[in-house]
Amino acid sequence: MTETDFPVENVSRRSILTNALRAASGNFLEMYDFSVFGYYAEYIAHAFFPGASPAASLMMVFATFGAAFLMRPLGALVLGTYVDRIGVRRGLILTLSLMAFGTLMLALTPSYRRIGLLAPLLVLFGRLVQGFSAGAEVGSTSVYLSALAPPRWRGLLVAFQSASQQVAVMFAALVGVVLSGHLTSEQMDQWGWRVPLLIGCVIVPLLFLLRRSLAEPEASGAHARTGHGVAVTFVKLLRNWRLAVSGCLMVFMTTVSFYMITAYTPSYGSAVLHLSSTTGLTVTFFVGLSNLVWLLVSGALSDRIGRRPIMAGATIASILTVYPALCWLTAAPSFTRMLVTLLWLSCLYGLYNGALVVFLTEYVPKEIRTAGFSVVYSLATCVGGFTPALCTLLIHHTGNRAIPGLWMSVAALISLLAIPRKSRSVSHLVLLILILGITGSFQPRQAQAQAINGGLALSPSLALATPLAPDLPFFPGIMMPVVHPIYGDPWHLRNRLRDRGIDVLLDMRNEFSANATGGTRRTSSMVNQLGLETDIDWNRLARIPGLSTSVVVVNRSGANTSPNFGDSFVRSQDILRSSSGGAAAHLVLAYAEEKIAHGRLAIQLGREPVALNFAASPLNCAFMTNAICGNPKVLTGRDPGFSVYPNSTWAGRIIAYPLRNLYVQAGLFAYDPGSDAGPKFNHTGWQLNSSRLTGTTSVGEIGYIPSFGPHRLIGHYKIGMASIHAPLNHVSEAADGSALGVTGRTPRHMNGRLKAWILFDQMLLRHGKGIDSGLILMGGYAHNQPSVSTYGDEHYVGLLDRGFIRSRPGDTIGILYANVAVTGALNETQRLQLKNHRPFSNGATGVQKSETVFSLFYDMHVMTGLNLAPDFQYIIHPNAQRNIRDAVVFGFRTRISL
Numbered sequence: 001m002t003e004t005d006f007p008v009e010n011v012s013r014r015s016i017l018t019n020a021l022r023a024a025s026g027n028f029l030e031m032y033d034f035s036v037f038g039y040y041a042e043y044i045a046h047a048f049f050p051g052a053s054p055a056a057s058l059m060m061v062f063a064t065f066g067a068a069f070l071m072r073p074l075g076a077l078v079l080g081t082y083v084d085r086i087g088v089r090r091g092l093i094l095t096l097s098l099m100a101f102g103t104l105m106l107a108l109t110p111s112y113r114r115i116g117l118l119a120p121l122l123v124l125f126g127r128l129v130q131g132f133s134a135g136a137e138v139g140s141t142s143v144y145l146s147a148l149a150p151p152r153w154r155g156l157l158v159a160f161q162s163a164s165q166q167v168a169v170m171f172a173a174l175v176g177v178v179l180s181g182h183l184t185s186e187q188m189d190q191w192g193w194r195v196p197l198l199i200g201c202v203i204v205p206l207l208f209l210l211r212r213s214l215a216e217p218e219a220s221g222a223h224a225r226t227g228h229g230v231a232v233t234f235v236k237l238l239r240n241w242r243l244a245v246s247g248c249l250m251v252f253m254t255t256v257s258f259y260m261i262t263a264y265t266p267s268y269g270s271a272v273l274h275l276s277s278t279t280g281l282t283v284t285f286f287v288g289l290s291n292l293v294w295l296l297v298s299g300a301l302s303d304r305i306g307r308r309p310i311m312a313g314a315t316i317a318s319i320l321t322v323y324p325a326l327c328w329l330t331a332a333p334s335f336t337r338m339l340v341t342l343l344w345l346s347c348l349y350g351l352y353n354g355a356l357v358v359f360l361t362e363y364v365p366k367e368i369r370t371a372g373f374s375v376v377y378s379l380a381t382c383v384g385g386f387t388p389a390l391c392t393l394l395i396h397h398t399g400n401r402a403i404p405g406l407w408m409s410v411a412a413l414i415s416l417l418a419i420p421r422k423s424r425s426v427s428h429l430v431l432l433i434l435i436l437g438i439t440g441s442f443q444p445r446q447a448q449a450q451a452i453n454g455g456l457a458l459s460p461s462l463a464l465a466t467p468l469a470p471d472l473p474f475f476p477g478i479m480m481p482v483v484h485p486i487y488g489d490p491w492h493l494r495n496r497l498r499d500r501g502i503d504v505l506l507d508m509r510n511e512f513s514a515n516a517t518g519g520t521r522r523t524s525s526m527v528n529q530l531g532l533e534t535d536i537d538w539n540r541l542a543r544i545p546g547l548s549t550s551v552v553v554v555n556r557s558g559a560n561t562s563p564n565f566g567d568s569f570v571r572s573q574d575i576l577r578s579s580s581g582g583a584a585a586h587l588v589l590a591y592a593e594e595k596i597a598h599g600r601l602a603i604q605l606g607r608e609p610v611a612l613n614f615a616a617s618p619l620n621c622a623f624m625t626n627a628i629c630g631n632p633k634v635l636t637g638r639d640p641g642f643s644v645y646p647n648s649t650w651a652g653r654i655i656a657y658p659l660r661n662l663y664v665q666a667g668l669f670a671y672d673p674g675s676d677a678g679p680k681f682n683h684t685g686w687q688l689n690s691s692r693l694t695g696t697t698s699v700g701e702i703g704y705i706p707s708f709g710p711h712r713l714i715g716h717y718k719i720g721m722a723s724i725h726a727p728l729n730h731v732s733e734a735a736d737g738s739a740l741g742v743t744g745r746t747p748r749h750m751n752g753r754l755k756a757w758i759l760f761d762q763m764l765l766r767h768g769k770g771i772d773s774g775l776i777l778m779g780g781y782a783h784n785q786p787s788v789s790t791y792g793d794e795h796y797v798g799l800l801d802r803g804f805i806r807s808r809p810g811d812t813i814g815i816l817y818a819n820v821a822v823t824g825a826l827n828e829t830q831r832l833q834l835k836n837h838r839p840f841s842n843g844a845t846g847v848q849k850s851e852t853v854f855s856l857f858y859d860m861h862v863m864t865g866l867n868l869a870p871d872f873q874y875i876i877h878p879n880a881q882r883n884i885r886d887a888v889v890f891g892f893r894t895r896i897s898l
Contacts, residue, residue, distance in 0.1 A: 020145055020160045031165035033103045035172040036196045041267050043193035047111040048120045064124055068131030069385030075132035076374030095133045100204040102130030107197035143373055146361035158358040159299030169262050169288030172196060176281040237375060240365060247360060247376035249418030253315055254356055255384025256411035257349040260404055261287050261342055264388040272401050273333035283338050287346045294350025307359035311419055314352035318412035319894060320510055323526040324558050326405030400524060467661040467705045476599040485865045485897050501540025505533040506898040511573040511624055518887035519565030519878050527558035527575040546595040552588040554646050565887060567878035568843060570820050570851050572889045574621060574629035587685030588646040604653040610669050611636050611644040613653060614699050614720055615757045619778060622800055624871045624893050627818035627853045632782035634791035634820060635755055640673050641697045641724035648685060661705040671695035671726040695726025715762035722755040728788040732825040741832025750788050757782040767803035776800045790842050792823035810861025821850035822880055848880040865897040
C-alpha cells in the first residue's frame, strides 16, 4: 500500500496528538495487565497452580499467560471485522470493556485453597477473554493512528501505540517496586500481588472517558466501513495468504523479544539468576523507559530513511549479539550486567518494532486493514506469547541459562528472511514456510559469486590457488579478494580506495552449535568474530613497485560447545574464543610482501601464522568443523610450532613460480610458545618482543594447479613438510628412560618434530564462471611425528557443490568425512596409565584413539554481503574416546561483509 491510501483529516497538529494519545490509552490497560501477570508469575503460581515443584508451577502460569494469545487470532478475525464494519471508535470502546472484565476477574478470583479447581479455570477464562479482546486492540489502534497521521510523520505517530504499552510496563514495574519495598514476601504471596490488578481496575473509568471522546476518521480510505462479515474477511485473507504469512513471520521478532524483555524479566532475574525481585522489577522499569525512547526514535527515523533498512539492521544485530549478551550476563549475574544486557535488547526491540508496526499498516489491503493487521499480529503472538513458558522449559531441560538469547536470535533470523523485497518469488516464500526461514530466502537476485571461504586473511591462500597470469607487470601488486559488502558501496568509496591501492574489509561471523544427543551432556553455545583487514598496494598508492602490506585484527567472544560435551580434541566450531585471548583487538598478521619478475618471485616479512600459507585452502572453511577448517587438525592442534589463525609469529617466506601453474614456497618461522593457548599465551597478539622465542619452524611446499578440458576444471595438488626445532616433551618416555604411563615422572626432552601433508581438490563439473562454481572433490592426508605429538594421522574426503541450483548460483552444499587420530605413543601411554590407575595425559578421561566426523552443510547466499549456513555433524567417539557416546550436533553459521 502507498501513503496515498490513507485519508488525512484537515485538523490541527494538537488535535491529532490529542486523539493519538486517547486511542493509545487503551493499550495501556492491555499491556499493564499482561505485564502484571508476568511480573507476579511466582505468586500467581502459588495461589492458583500448586504443583510438585516450583518449576512446574511456574511453567503452568506461563502456559496460562500464553493461552491468552491463542485467543488473539479469533478475536482479531471477529472483532477486527466488527471494527471494520462499525467504526474504530466504537470498536476500541468494546475491546477496552472486554479487557477490563478479564482484569477484574483475575483480581477477585479466590485462590486454589479456597475453591479448588474452579480457581485456575476462572483465571484461564479471564485470560482467554483478555486475549480475545487484545486480538483487535493493537490492530485497531495502529490503523487508527495511521489514518490520523500526515504522511511526513506517520511512523512517529503510529509508534505511539507501542509507546503506550511501554508506559504500562514502567507503571507496572514501579508499582511492583513500591509493593516489594513495603510488603513482606508472605504478604505479597497472600494478597499483595492482587493490588496491582485492583489498581488497573480503578484506572478503567478514566480510560473509558478518554476513548468515548475519540474523533472517528472519515468513512473512506483506510477506514471505510464495510458491510462484509467474518466469512468474507476470512476468504479475503486466504486470497492474500502470502501477505499474511510473511506478515506473521515479520511480527515474530517483535513478539518474542517484547515478552522476553518485559513480562519474563522479573521471573528470569529472581528464579533463574537468583537476584532479588526488586532488581528484576527495577531493570524492567528502565527497559520500559528505553523501549519508549527507541520506539519513538525508530518511528521518526523510518519516516526519513524508510522502514525496511531499520528492520533489517535490527534483526541482523539481534542474530549476532543477543546470545553472546545473555552468555555475558549469566557468567556473573548482577544488577549492572542485567541492566546493560536488557537495555541492549530493548534497543534492538524498539528499533525493529518502531518501524514494523507502521510498515504493516501500509502493507495490508485497505478493505481488510484492521482485521488483516490484527490477524497477522495475533498469529505471530500465538507463538511469541509463549516465550516465558518456552524459556523456562528450555532452561529446565538444558541447564543453559543463556538459551533464551538463542530463542530470540532464531526469531530475528525468521523475521529477517520474511522482510519483503521489491521482487520475490512464490517458490522462495513456500520454502521459507516449510523450514521456518532457516534454509530459504525471498531474494531471487544473486550477487556476483564469491569465494566459498569469503572472509578475512584470504589473499595468501587465494593467490596460491590461482595460476599465475601471463600478462602481469614486472612488479605486480597484491591480489585483493572480491568482496560485496551488505550495504553496497556508498558514494563508490570502496572502489575509489581500491583504485588507489587501499582495500578495507570488515567481516562479522558467528557460529552456533548445539549438541542434541550424545557426548557427556547436552549443551549449546555461540562464538563470534568481528575482524578488520587492511591491504595496501603501495605501487598504486605511492609508486613503490611490487610492495604491498596486509594487517588483520580480530575480536572474538562467546564459548565453544565441544568442550562442554566432553570433546576437546576436534571442535564442532572453528572460531575459538580463547585463541584470541578475549582481547578487544587481537593482532592476527602484519606483513609486507615484495613481488618481482612478473610475480614469479615474492618475498614476505612480518608476523603471520604458519598455517595461513602452508597446508591451506580457501575451500576448507566452507565446513564449520575444526577437523579441516583452515588446515588439517593434526598439523595445528596444540602445536605453537605450526601456529594457526589468529595467532602469529615472526616469519619470512619466499614463493617462486617456475611455471605458471606450479609454485614452490619455503618459510622460516620463529617458534613462539605464546602462539598457542597455554601459560605463555600471547593473549593480545601485540607482544612483539623476541625474548619469548625458543626455536624455529622450517616449512616447504610444492603446489600444482592444473586446468582440464574446455570448461577449465581447476585442481589444486600440494605436498609439504615442516620441521620444528625447539624443546619438546616426549609423549611416552620420562627423562630417566621409564615409561610415562607407569611412573608419571618428568618427560624426556627432545629438540625436533616433523610434519608432512598431501592435499588436493579437483573440480569435476562446472556450473558457472566462478573459480569455485561447480562440483569439487577434495581430500587429504596429514602426519605428525609420533614420539613428540599428541595428534597423529588424519585423512579426509569431501564434496562441495556451488551453484548446483541454477537460480541460486551463490549457494553451496557440502559433505565431509574426516578421521583424526592420536599418535600410537600417546595411546600406549594412556593404556599404561589406565592399567596403573594414573591420571590420563592430554586432559583425557579415557584412553584416546581416533575421532571421526561426518559433516553436512548448506550455505545460503541470502543477500549481498550476507550468508547463512545450517550445519549438521555426527561425531563418532568424541575426544577420540570410546567411553563417550557418539554426538549429534546441529548448528548454523552467519557471515556478514561490511
